[in-house]
Every structure is written in C-alpha cells, then in structure tokens.
Amino acid sequence: MEHMNPQAQFCHNMACSARGKIGQGNIVVHSHKERRYKCSMCGKTFAATKGTPFYWLRHQMDMVVLVVTLLAYGCPVQAIVIAFGLDERTVSDWQKRAGQHCEQVHQKLVQVPRDLEHVQADEIRVKAQGHILWMALAIMVRTRLWLGGSVSPQRDRGLIVQVVQQIRASALCRPLLISVDGLAAYVTAVREVFRSRLPTGQRGRPTLVAWPSILIGQVVKRYAQGHVVEVVRRMAQGTWDQAMTLLTQSGGGRMLNVAYIERLNATFRMRLASLARRTRNPVRQTKTLHAAMYLVGCIYNCCTEHASLRIPGILGGRRKWLPRTPAMAAAITDHCWTVEELLCYRVPPPAWVPPKRRGRPPKAVALVRAAWT
Numbered sequence: 001m002e003h004m005n006p007q008a009q010f011c012h013n014m015a016c017s018a019r020g021k022i023g024q025g026n027i028v029v030h031s032h033k034e035r036r037y038k039c040s041m042c043g044k045t046f047a048a049t050k051g052t053p054f055y056w057l058r059h060q061m062d063m064v065v066l067v068v069t070l071l072a073y074g075c076p077v078q079a080i081v082i083a084f085g086l087d088e089r090t091v092s093d094w095q096k097r098a099g100q101h102c103e104q105v106h107q108k109l110v111q112v113p114r115d116l117e118h119v120q121a122d123e124i125r126v127k128a129q130g131h132i133l134w135m136a137l138a139i140m141v142r143t144r145l146w147l148g149g150s151v152s153p154q155r156d157r158g159l160i161v162q163v164v165q166q167i168r169a170s171a172l173c174r175p176l177l178i179s180v181d182g183l184a185a186y187v188t189a190v191r192e193v194f195r196s197r198l199p200t201g202q203r204g205r206p207t208l209v210a211w212p213s214i215l216i217g218q219v220v221k222r223y224a225q226g227h228v229v230e231v232v233r234r235m236a237q238g239t240w241d242q243a244m245t246l247l248t249q250s251g252g253g254r255m256l257n258v259a260y261i262e263r264l265n266a267t268f269r270m271r272l273a274s275l276a277r278r279t280r281n282p283v284r285q286t287k288t289l290h291a292a293m294y295l296v297g298c299i300y301n302c303c304t305e306h307a308s309l310r311i312p313g314i315l316g317g318r319r320k321w322l323p324r325t326p327a328m329a330a331a332i333t334d335h336c337w338t339v340e341e342l343l344c345y346r347v348p349p350p351a352w353v354p355p356k357r358r359g360r361p362p363k364a365v366a367l368v369r370a371a372w373t
C-alpha cells in the first residue's frame with residue numbers, strides 16, 4: 001500500500017485554480033482511514049488512487065500490480081483467471097485501465113521534443129483471433145527509448161502516418177536519420193508530417209515548410225526460404241555523408257541498419273502474443289492491442305534495465321557498471337521504476353489559466369465607464 005504523502009499530490013478539480021500543482025501545500029490528508037486527500041484551495045476531497053488505474057477498484061492494489069505485470073510479460077489470461085480465481089472480464093478491465101494509464105504517462109514523459117539523432121521504425125504482424133493486425137513501432141537508437149506506435153487492421157498509409165506522427169511528437173527540429181524498410185509510405189509520410197507552419201502573420205491557409213536535415217534511410221531485405229539473401233541500403237532523402245555522421249553520433253553502427261527496431265519488435269511480439277487474442281470484433285481487437293502496446297512499451301521504457309545501456313559508476317564506494325533503463329538513458333528519470341510506481345504515476349492536468357475577458361464588459365464595468373464618459 002502506497003504511503004500517504006500530500007506533498008506529492010495535486011488537485012484534480014479542473015475548475016480549481018491550483019489544479020495539477022505539486023508541492024504547493026494546498027493538499028492535505030482528509031482521511032487516513034478512507035485514504036482521501038483534500039485540496040484547501042477549492043475544498044474538494046479525492047481518493048488517493050485518483051488518476052491511477054486503481055481508482056474505483058475494490059481489489060487490493062498489490063493484486064492488480066501483480067496481474068498487470070504478468071499480462072505485460074505475456075502470461076496467458078487463462079492462467080491468471082485460474083491461478084487467482086478472477087473473472088476474465090475483471091482481468092480484461094485491468095489490462096485496459098493499465099494500458100490507458102500508460103498511454104497518458106507516455107504522452108507526458110516520452111513525447112517531449114528531444115534531439116533524437118537516429119530513429120528506426122518498422123511494422124510487425126500480430127496474430128489476433130481469426131485474423132491479422134499490424135503494429136508499427138519506433139525506437140530512438142542512442143537511448144533505446146520506445147517512441148510510440150500505431151495499430152491497424154491493414155499495413156496501410158494510415159498505420160505509417162500515425163507512427164511517423166509519434167516520432168515527430170518527440171522530435172526537436174535537428175538533423176535526424178530515420179531508418180526504415182522499403183515501404184514507400186514512410187517517405188511520403190515523413191515529408192508530410194515533418195513540416196512546420198511558417199508564421200506569416202496573415203489569415204488563411206498557413207504556409208508549411210519542411211524541416212531541414214530529415215534523412216530517410218531504407219534497408220530492404222530480400223528473403224528466400226525464410227533467410228535473408230540480399231540487403232539493399234539506400235538513402236530516400238538526404239546524403240550518405242549526413243547519414244554516417246548521425247549513425248556515428250547515435251552509436252547505431254557503421255552501416256545503415258534496422259537492428260534496434262528488430263530487437264524491439266521481437267520483445268513486443270513475444271509479450272503481446274496473449275494480449276491480442278481475446279475478441280473476434282476487429283474494432284475492439286484494434287483498441288485492445290493499442291492499449292496493450294502502451295502497457296508493454298511503458299514497462300519496457302521505465303521498468304526494464306538494458307545491459308547495452310549500462311554506464312561505469314560508483315556504488316557503495318566501488319567502481320561498478322550501473323544498468324539503466326531507456327527512460328534513464330533519456331534523462332526522464334534517475335532510477336528503474338517498479339510496475340507499481342508506473343501505475344501510480346499521476347499525470348497532472350495542465351495548469352489552470354484564468355478565463356480571458358471576451359466580448360462586452362460586464363454590466364457593472366459598463367455602467368462605471370458610462371458615468372465617466
């Protein structure tokens with residue numbers, strides 16, 4: 001059970017001027033027994049679990065954390081149902097809540113503009129009940145940070161545009177190499193998405209300008225009997241010299257490659273296998289897989305240490321290799337999170353802005369003005 005700490009809480013009341021503010025002293029413990037806090041600014045009380053997937057759940061938090069962890073690592077739902085004596089719909093509901101929560105955490109922590117240097121993107125086929133779904137994923141090479149993804153019943157333009165938009169949401173306007181497969185949709189999607197409005201100060205349709213130095217490298221593999229027989233590397237946008245600079249800078253190898261995204265794909269495929277096969281309805285399947293992707297992705301980013309990300313350091317007076325998670329490598333956090341920490345992370349609403357005065361001034365002001373003129 002999480003310790004009650006009002007200093008780490010914020011007011012959830014959207015009408016409160018102190019909403020989303022942490023450590024301002026406006027939150028006090030309302031009841032230890034009921035585990036409720038109170039905002040002294042607006043007087044509203046809220047449950048300690050507000051803003052987490054545990055809100056309104058009657059089960060113990062430890063149990064939910066355990067089940068969600070098992071799900072995220074690919075444990076079959078049937079095994080969980082039998083082992084814990086839970087209803088399948090309950091497990092389904094927890095998975096959905098956890099996935100939606102992780103999507104918010106991802107948007108808040110990962111989708112912040114950063115110098116990405118080198119990104120790799122790819123699509124995987126996910127077997128769902130009765131048919132195939134496609135998932136496109138993107139990874140930042142230097143930090144191994146999963147940047148996001150998209151799900152679609154088809155391997156179409158929409159799938160690719162969405163994943164490219166996810167990359168764009170985490171990108172600063174700096175030189176960036178995007179390594180992909182031979183799918184032509186990436187080239188058009190990157191050209192369409194990596195553009196900014198040019199401030200003209202005029203009304204009407206804004207002028208869009210393409211970001212400079214966005215490079216697209218394609219690695220096309222030809223297979224025969226399940227083996228790679230030929231690899232063709234080409235630049236669809238930008239020069240080889242520019243690409244080599246970014247490859248070296250990101251530590252992503254000496255040759256154009258998609259090795260990092262392929263490894264990430266394997267992790268996702270393994271963990272998602274049992275999460276996708278739940279329903280026959282294709283729309284619901286897409287939604288379930290979307291939520292599952294965020295659950296797996298957030299645990300990968302925040303709760304999993306990677307040997308390749310370790311750095312030399314000092315621990316307890318001794319020189320040691322210190323393992324890091326992708327989130328640590330990207331300076332999002334300073335430690336490896338537990339799944340409970342991830343599920344308890346509350347995303348504060350944007351700060352309250354006083355409403356703008358619009359239109360006619362209030363009657364009283366108008367009367368005073370009239371008296372003076």
Ligand SMILES: [Zn+2]
Pocket residue numbers: 011012013016017018019039040041042043044
């Ligand atoms: Zn408040």
